[in-house]
Amino acid sequence: MQDPYSNRVRGYFVNPVHAGNLQKSYSSDVSVTVDDRQGNTIQLAAGIDGDTLQELRFRALACPHLIAAAEYFCGRFEGRATTSLREFDPRETVRELQIPVSKTGRILLLEDAIQLLRQKIGDNSHS
Amino acid sequence: MANSANQPVYLDYAATTPVDAAVAAAMSACLESPLGFANASSSHVAGRQSAAAIEHARTQLAALLNAKPHEIVFTSGATESNNLAIFGAARQRARRGRHLVTMTTEHKAVTECFEALEREGFEVTWLDPEVSGLLDPVRLQSALRDDTQLVSIMHVNNETGIVQDIESIAAICRARNILYHSDAAQSAGKLAIDVNKLPVDLLSLTAHKFHGPQGIGALYVADRPGCRLAPLIYGGPQERRMRPGTQAVHQIIGFGLAAELAAARQVADVLHFRKLRERLWQGIRDLPDIRRNGAEVHTFPGILNVSAGGVDGESMMLGVEPLCVASGAACNSQSGESSYVLRAMGCSDASAQSAIRFSFGRSTDNSEIDKAIERYRWAVQHLRSLAPSGVATAIRA
Numbered sequence: 001m002q003d004p005y006s007n008r009v010r011g012y013f014v015n016p017v018h019a020g021n022l023q024k025s026y027s028s029d030v031s032v033t034v035d036d037r038q039g040n041t042i043q044l045a046a047g048i049d050g051d052t053l054q055e056l057r058f059r060a061l062a063c064p065h066l067i068a069a070a071e072y073f074c075g076r077f078e079g080r081a082t083t084s085l086r087e088f089d090p091r092e093t094v095r096e097l098q099i100p101v102s103k104t105g106r107i108l109l110l111e112d113a114i115q116l117l118r119q120k121i122g123d124n125s126h127s
Numbered sequence: 128m129a130n131s132a133n134q135p136v137y138l139d140y141a142a143t144t145p146v147d148a149a150v151a152a153a154m155s156a157c158l159e160s161p162l163g164f165a166n167a168s169s170s171h172v173a174g175r176q177s178a179a180a181i182e183h184a185r186t187q188l189a190a191l192l193n194a195k196p197h198e199i200v201f202t203s204g205a206t207e208s209n210n211l212a213i214f215g216a217a218r219q220r221a222r223r224g225r226h227l228v229t230m231t232t233e234h235k236a237v238t239e240c241f242e243a244l245e246r247e248g249f250e251v252t253w254l255d256p257e258v259s260g261l262l263d264p265v266r267l268q269s270a271l272r273d274d275t276q277l278v279s280i281m282h283v284n285n286e287t288g289i290v291q292d293i294e295s296i297a298a299i300c301r302a303r304n305i306l307y308h309s310d311a312a313q314s315a316g317k318l319a320i321d322v323n324k325l326p327v328d329l330l331s332l333t334a335h336k337f338h339g340p341q342g343i344g345a346l347y348v349a350d351r352p353g354c355r356l357a358p359l360i361y362g363g364p365q366e367r368r369m370r371p372g373t374q375a376v377h378q379i380i381g382f383g384l385a386a387e388l389a390a391a392r393q394v395a396d397v398l399h400f401r402k403l404r405e406r407l408w409q410g411i412r413d414l415p416d417i418r419r420n421g422a423e424v425h426t427f428p429g430i431l432n433v434s435a436g437g438v439d440g441e442s443m444m445l446g447v448e449p450l451c452v453a454s455g456a457a458c459n460s461q462s463g464e465s466s467y468v469l470r471a472m473g474c475s476d477a478s479a480q481s482a483i484r485f486s487f488g489r490s491t492d493n494s495e496i497d498k499a500i501e502r503y504r505w506a507v508q509h510l511r512s513l514a515p516s517g518v519a520t521a522i523r524a
Contacts, residue, residue, distance in 0.1 A: 088173040
């Protein structure tokens with residue numbers, strides 16, 4: 001049986017620097033939670049100033065791949081414009097983290113959370 | 128056995144054990160002997176030597192169970208022994224009746240036999256355990272019918288270590304003249320079994336669970352009227368025609384010696400396991416929301432099964448590395464489902480998913496247990512620190 005965890009997945013799993021709560025207050029704090037029937041839960045929080053994602057954090061009750069994917073997402077999009085969230089591509093995450101095909105479904109939960117986050121940020125900016 | 132930080136710590140002895148050095152030496156001696164390869168069914172002198180070696184091993188194995196040597200049928204392992212016992216008994220007695228009884232917490236090597244027999248038209252009553260994992264003998268009594276032909280209840284559960292009261296179960300079956308089979312893969316060689324005192328008819332065992340080689344097992348078939356089996360395969364007179372085919376002489380020699388050594392070490396091993404299990408449990412039990420799966424009293428001390436609330440099972444397995452342990456999580460089993468044994472005992476799916484089975488061996492030492500405590504505590508605390516607030520307590524059964 002092949003090791004299902006790449007070095008990057010192992011690294012993010014052991015030391016997820018974006019895990020936890022937002023460290024500061026921002027002009028807008030947005031958070032979302034999604035879960036699935038398998039018992040996985042993922043929570044994303046964004047601290048926004050202007051149209052910049054100043055801080056991204058996550059919490060997860062999930063498998064190592066999903067934890068690593070959430071950490072990868074936060075690191076990749078932190079500091080970027082809120083509009084950049086539409087560039088999230090789960091296939092790129094799967095490729096970069098070498099996530100096995102059998103686990104790609106789990107990454108869709110992260111995609112759902114990001115879509116919800118985008119939606120909520122959009123709602124907030126219009127209110 | 129001292130371990131550096133990343134060196135694997137093997138705590139999965141319920142899955143398999145290393146071959147004892149003396150056993151390996153005896154097997155090698157057979158393989159390297161000029162005529163050790165001889166077919167035990169051949170009538171020439173070399174064949175007779177192989178046959179004698181097999182009969183010696185049969186005597187060693189019989190002594191482990193206080194059985195008669197001719198009551199031992201060599202097979203390829205406990206899975207085959209279970210298949211032979213269940214299919215063999217059900218089909219042999221089919222004209223008398225087609226009702227069979229087993230438990231939902233049996234090993235797949237048993238449950239899948241019964242499922243196959245259901246497809247053949249047999250009727251199976253599946254008994255659930257109590258929350259403790261034990262079978263209530265009264266429930267067994269009430270499940271038995273006039274047409275019941277076979278009851279199969281394991282001795283020690285492979286996931287939880289629960290020890291069923293097979294003396295009571297066997298007595299109930301014997302009183303009704305119903306064949307009783309027990310899968311003793313986890314207990315033979317580890318707990319004392321005396322078939323002269325225990326009215327069991329069929330008992331499955333395997334060498335690799337007690338420091339013998341993989342690929343060899345046995346079925347004890349009581350020498351008493353009515354205890355006959357229809358063979359699964361045909362092709363020769365070996366093993367009283369119940370398991371024909373050329374016998375694996377070196378494997379059988381290893382099995383016999385492993386049985387002899389296990390009998391000699393049984394008491395010391397159990398005491399050793401009990402100390403290790405207690406050390407491990409005391410080292411983790413103060414963690415919040417920890418559940419020990421199975422009755423504390425009626426468990427084999429070589430196994431400790433623990434669930435933790437608020438953690439994912441697959442992440443637990445990665446978190447406890449480099450421990451080599453077994454998991455109740457779907458992602459770590461080939462079946463794709465969480466432990467059906469734990470769910471049958473009333474565990475929630477989440478609790479079953481998070482379960483870790485630690486199992487100990489002769490060479491396990493305190494430093495390995497301390498490493499297990501450290502890794503388990505780290506994994507639980509790390510994963511809970513990642514979990515969304517409120518989840519940790521929400522998933523408990």
